[in-house]
Amino acid sequence: MSKSIKIAVVGSGYVGLVAAVCFAELGHQVICVDNDQRKVDALRGGDTLIHEEHLPELLARHGNKGVVFTTDLAEATAQAAAIFIAVGTPQSETGDADLSYVEAVASEIARHVDSYKVIVEKSTVPVYTNEWIRRVIERNGVSREMFDVVSNPEFLREGTAVEDFLHPDRIVVGADSERAAKVLGDIYSPLTEGTYYKTAEPIPGICTEDAPAPILFTSTKSAEIIKHASNAFLAVKISFINAVSNLCEAADANVEQVSRGIGLDSRIGPKFLRPGIGYGGSCFPKDVAAFRSVAEQMGVDFNLLTEVERINATQKKRFLAKVRSALWTLRGKRLAVLGLAFKGETDDIRESPAIDLCEMLLGEGCQLVAYDPAAIERAKLELPPSAQMQYADSVEGAAKDADALLVLTDWAEFKSIDLEMLQRTLRYPIVIDGRNMFDPKTMSEAGFTYLSVGRPVANPAREVVKA
Ligand SMILES: NC(=O)c1ccc[n+]([C@@H]2O[C@H](COP(=O)([O-])OP(=O)(O)OC[C@H]3O[C@@H](n4cnc5c(N)ncnc54)[C@H](O)[C@@H]3O)[C@@H](O)[C@H]2O)c1
Numbered sequence: 001m002s003k004s005i006k007i008a009v010v011g012s013g014y015v016g017l018v019a020a021v022c023f024a025e026l027g028h029q030v031i032c033v034d035n036d037q038r039k040v041d042a043l044r045g046g047d048t049l050i051h052e053e054h055l056p057e058l059l060a061r062h063g064n065k066g067v068v069f070t071t072d073l074a075e076a077t078a079q080a081a082a083i084f085i086a087v088g089t090p091q092s093e094t095g096d097a098d099l100s101y102v103e104a105v106a107s108e109i110a111r112h113v114d115s116y117k118v119i120v121e122k123s124t125v126p127v128y129t130n131e132w133i134r135r136v137i138e139r140n141g142v143s144r145e146m147f148d149v150v151s152n153p154e155f156l157r158e159g160t161a162v163e164d165f166l167h168p169d170r171i172v173v174g175a176d177s178e179r180a181a182k183v184l185g186d187i188y189s190p191l192t193e194g195t196y197y198k199t200a201e202p203i204p205g206i207c208t209e210d211a212p213a214p215i216l217f218t219s220t221k222s223a224e225i226i227k228h229a230s231n232a233f234l235a236v237k238i239s240f241i242n243a244v245s246n247l248c249e250a251a252d253a254n255v256e257q258v259s260r261g262i263g264l265d266s267r268i269g270p271k272f273l274r275p276g277i278g279y280g281g282s283c284f285p286k287d288v289a290a291f292r293s294v295a296e297q298m299g300v301d302f303n304l305l306t307e308v309e310r311i312n313a314t315q316k317k318r319f320l321a322k323v324r325s326a327l328w329t330l331r332g333k334r335l336a337v338l339g340l341a342f343k344g345e346t347d348d349i350r351e352s353p354a355i356d357l358c359e360m361l362l363g364e365g366c367q368l369v370a371y372d373p374a375a376i377e378r379a380k381l382e383l384p385p386s387a388q389m390q391y392a393d394s395v396e397g398a399a400k401d402a403d404a405l406l407v408l409t410d411w412a413e414f415k416s417i418d419l420e421m422l423q424r425t426l427r428y429p430i431v432i433d434g435r436n437m438f439d440p441k442t443m444s445e446a447g448f449t450y451l452s453v454g455r456p457v458a459n460p461a462r463e464v465v466k467a
């Protein structure tokens with residue numbers, strides 16, 4: 001039987017909220033703290049505020065019971081054995097991570113430490129941050145034996161966050177003290193011993209069968225670097241396949257076949273080899289920049305990351321050029337835009353390449369009518385509705401009388417778009433797909449001029465290897 005531990009989670013954004021309800025799911029008592037009263041009120045009322053699969057069910061299951069929501073960090077600190085910091089670490093103007101939210105939380109925690117606490121840094125932070133948190137807490141008068149600081153980076157993806165948290169590829173705990181490492185080991189023991197998978201009341205749609213999750217204990221500095229290096233490596237993989245897709249376009253080869261062919265090598269693996277319009281989101285762009293900046297500050301040459309960023313920016317420009325090549329001139333063209341979120345199955349538009357492309361197209365004088373299954377309300381804050389920027393509540397509404405249709409986000413539902421409806425609705429049957437959602441042969445047979453990423457326009461894709 002696993003031990004129930006009192007946990008505070010500071011921050012109720014994507015990571016904080018998912019961690020809070022999942023810790024409750026693992027049997028712990030959780031206090032989730034946010035300094036935004038509006039968020040706390042919404043969460044108490046059962047509103048997750050974000051579009052994330054399984055989160056509403058988990059909030060309904062544990063909200064106001066296993067997880068209580070509050071703005072009172074003092075009380076949460078007093079009650080909890082472990083306090084997880086999960087506030088934002090956005091990119092500053094210089095590319096560094098802005099750690100001011102982390103520092104503010106650490107100082108406030110320090111003012112309320114009255115017994116031994118494990119302070120767990122879950123936000124993504126550069127190496128040495130744990131050491132700074134320790135110093136800040138000591139400077140606020142807390143003696144060294146009253147606390148430990150641990151790094152426990154989070155690897156969940158938006159859209160599959162709950163599943164990722166409960167079925168992690170690995171759990172990383174960077175702890176320089178055995179006492180603190182033991183507390184983290186106990187917190188995650190339902191996953192690392194696999195007891196959760198045997199006893200859980202199933203969440204519909206989430207598997208309850210799994211092997212115990214591996215847990216890796218490291219130094220705090222190694223854990224901090226593991227998080228940045230993981231995201232940077234994935235960004236390298238995406239930029240690599242984007243560069244390869246450009247070569248495929250030049251050589252009239254098919255990047256999907258190439259991707260499959262290289263991904264079957266178990267040393268490379270098939271994931272994160274989908275070309276597109278460049279990576280976005282609240283993590284990769286800022287974490288690659290922060291990692292590059294840390295390396296620079298430490299005098300380490302990591303120009304590879306500068307090149308990754310350059311390729312990523314180029315990928316959007318190449319897509320814009322593709323739109324131009326299909327339409328000749330852009331000014332005055334009415335374009336249907338499918339997808340505004342930075343990827344499918346989320347309403348998050350932070351650093352969304354789709355939003356960047358809309359801005360570029362508006363700058364070229366296009367008129368846009370956009371549809372996204374979940375991100376429209378958020379998008380309206382970035383791209384306010386106007387005569388030039390309109391929003392539709394369906395694919396059909398966006399496509400009506402448009403000169404072409406652009407696919408900018410890989411929402412699964414776009415795969416089953418009714419092509420006959422599109423033919424009837426669009427002014428010209430032109431589809432420019434930044435996410436390779438459709439089969440070029442099917443599109444060509446359905447009478448579309450179809451441009452995608454790294455695949456021949458006319459030649460039907462021939463599978464080299466059958467799955
Ligand atoms: N979003 C992801 O998928 C993801 C995945 C892994 C790691 N991360 C990392 O986790 C961290 C959090 O990311 P996020 O996307 O959840 O951020 P977010 O911006 O969605 O949420 C941060 C929350 O912290 C709250 N907050 C800020 N200052 C506070 C304070 N002083 N006291 C209490 N609450 C405070 C904010 O109100 C907000 O609700 C970042 O470092 C991010 O890089 C994010």
Ligand SMILES: O=c1ccn([C@@H]2O[C@H](COP(=O)(O)OP(=O)(O)O[C@H]3O[C@H](CO)[C@@H](O)[C@H](O)[C@H]3O)[C@@H](O)[C@H]2O)c(=O)[nH]1
Binds near residue numbers: 158159
């Ligand atoms: O083959 C691929 C895979 C992804 N992407 C793009 O890459 C971006 C990031 O995608 P993804 O990694 O799925 O989303 P995030 O939710 O941002 O998750 C990443 O960032 C999180 C925050 O650090 C980490 O926890 C996760 O492990 C890491 O995958 C998106 O724009 C995707 O469209 C591609 O272009 N091609």
